[in-house]
Amino acid sequence: MESKTCLGIEATAHTFGVGIVSSDGKILSNVKDIYTPPAGYGIKPIEAKWHHEKVKEKILEDALMNSGLKIEDINMVAFSQGPGLPPCLNAGLDFAKKISLETGKPVVGVNHCIAHIEIGRLATGCKDPVVLYVSGGNTQVLSFVEGKYRCFGETQDIGIGNAIDKLGREMGLDFPAGPKVEELAKTGKYSELPYVVKGMDTSFSGIVTECINRFRKDAAKEDICFSFQETCFAMLVEITERALAHTGKTEVLLTGGVAANKRLQEMLGIMCAERGGSFFGCPMAYAGDNGAMIAWTGVLMHGARCSETEMKILPAQRTDDVDVGWV
Secondary structure (H helix, E strand, O other), rough: OOOEEEEEEEEEOOOEEEEEEEOOOOOOEEEEEEEEHHHHHOOOOOHHHHHHHHHHHHHHHHHHHHHHEEEEEEEEEEEEEOOOOOOHHHHHHHHHHHHHHHHHHHHHEEEHHHHHHHHHHHHHHHOOOEEEEEOOOOEEEEEEOOEEEEEEEEEOOOOOHHHHHHHHOOOOOOOOOOOHHHHHHHHOOOOOOOOOEEOEEEHHHHHHHHHHHHHHHOHHHHHHHHHHHHHHHHHHHHHHHHHHHHHHHOEEEEEHHHHOOOHHHHEEEEEEHHHHOOOOOOHHHOOOOOOHHHHHHHHOOOOOOOOOOOOOOOOOEEEEOOOOOOO
């Protein structure tokens, strides 16, 4: 069968990305540009949208050039439909509509969270994992059961990535704060923090508040970062292990922007080894938000093209809202 190509547009938050993936799973191109908020602030949604509008044509041009294809060679267009920040999502939707109108190509709306899972499965070769999906706005333990990616546990307030960035802003660290927090933690000492696991769910906001209070009382940044990571990551590993026990599965996939953290990878690897299971970490190029993950999920969803009435954003769409007929 002749290989088809899908162009994916990622625009849920700070990243605007365009990826091109073939139906046989070859990632032909993956280009992105990231909006950086002013120092001391989180993402300003309208400014992020302005960023996306400014860079979109150049990102598309670079993605096509890297793939060696022309826009006419693309068979379908996929866009991140939700969840995400509405102004950013609209920037992606409008661009997908524009390309479709100019080329006549069908459009597919993709769930951003599921795209993180599918690019992880493609890149690592894992088959049927329990997924720990950790990013700025999302923190969930997921796995495929009876036609959907079911959520076994999630944050009750903010995502672990946002928690790290909030702590980093208070300590004067650059955005994104994750790499610097990880570096500072390497020389820190542990002091006990609240450990908040509620059934299979977690909560991070109170832990962040406690860390900020300690920082304002002149506790060492290194000690705060080490204690924060050890506590929050232990919580995430605990609920992931419970999901493994409940489902009887043997694979764990770590994906999302926070998947870059080496300590979280290490802790999950130890847990999997102790259970006789296998740990898979999504490669850095595809762990954070990117267009290739949208394109690949669009390939998997082929046939689920959007009608005119369905071509809209879904900012609050949940992972377990989506029927997954391809697994």
